Amino acid sequence: MNRVQNLRSVARALVIVSLISVLSVSHAHAFTISGQKFPNESTDYRLDTSYTGSGTGWASVGNGAFADWGATGFAFSSNSGSNTQVVAGNYCSGNLGCTSRLPTVLNPNIIYYFVVYINTYGGFAFYDGTQSPTLPSNYYDLRTLMRHEIGHGIGLCHTNYGTGYLMSTQIAQGVAIGTDADATDGENHIYNGTSPGPSGSCI
Numbered sequence: 545m546n547r548v549q550n551l552r553s554v555a556r557a558l559v560i561v562s563l564i565s566v567l568s569v570s571h572a573h574a575f576t577i578s579g580q581k582f583p584n585e586s587t588d589y590r591l592d593t594s595y596t597g598s599g600t601g602w603a604s605v606g607n608g609a610f611a612d613w614g615a616t617g618f619a620f621s622s623n624s625g626s627n628t629q630v631v632a633g634n635y636c637s638g639n640l641g642c643t644s645r646l647p648t649v650l651n652p653n654i655i656y657y658f659v660v661y662i663n664t665y666g667g668f669a670f671y672d673g674t675q676s677p678t679l680p681s682n683y684y685d686l687r688t689l690m691r692h693e694i695g696h697g698i699g700l701c702h703t704n705y706g707t708g709y710l711m712s713t714q715i716a717q718g719v720a721i722g723t724d725a726d727a728t729d730g731e732n733h734i735y736n737g738t739s740p741g742p743s744g745s746c747i
């Protein structure tokens with residue numbers, strides 16, 4: 545092989561390597577799912593007074609978090625009679641929040657409704673938009689927590705990506721995360737099959 549052929553081989557190898565890296569980026573996914581889903585890509589919800597009474601900004605934060613998911617495809621509508629609800633109190637065994645999915649009687653994989661719990665007894669400082677113009681470094685962003693728990697409500701488990709994603713196992717103080725690509729890939733996989741499958745079993 546002469547020098548020109550060598551260079552061509554190197555160039556070809558570089559093209560292949562860069563193609564693989566592009567493919568792996570565009571198909572990267574790390575979400576995991578529970579195996580439960582709503583029958584349709586919509587449901588209603590209500591904010592319990594235990595939640596709305598926990599802070600002056602809590603109602604708008606809660607409604608905003610549901611609207612954030614609505615913007616990515618799963619439609620939520622406010623309904624004071626909804627079984628899907630958000631409550632606050634002494635829940636979640638010391639965690640910031642937690643979510644229960646309640647399946648239908650006939651099918652354990654079909655979600656009838658879910659309940660998001662926000663732990664207001666853990667001594668956590670939740671930022672609801674009223675404490676300062678921007679998220680302080682020593683506050684947990686309530687809207688991020690709500691987005692995370694709603695993600696569980698529609699069927700997502702945690703991501704295998706580690707920290708810094710909406711569906712990471714932990715949320716850090718001073719960090720706000722929107723409905724990111726990993727979370728919406730999971731949503732799209734569950735509800736319309738337009739994303740690759742999960743990266744493993746539910747975590």
Ligand SMILES: [Zn+2]
Pocket residue numbers: 692696702712713
């Ligand atoms: Zn979680």
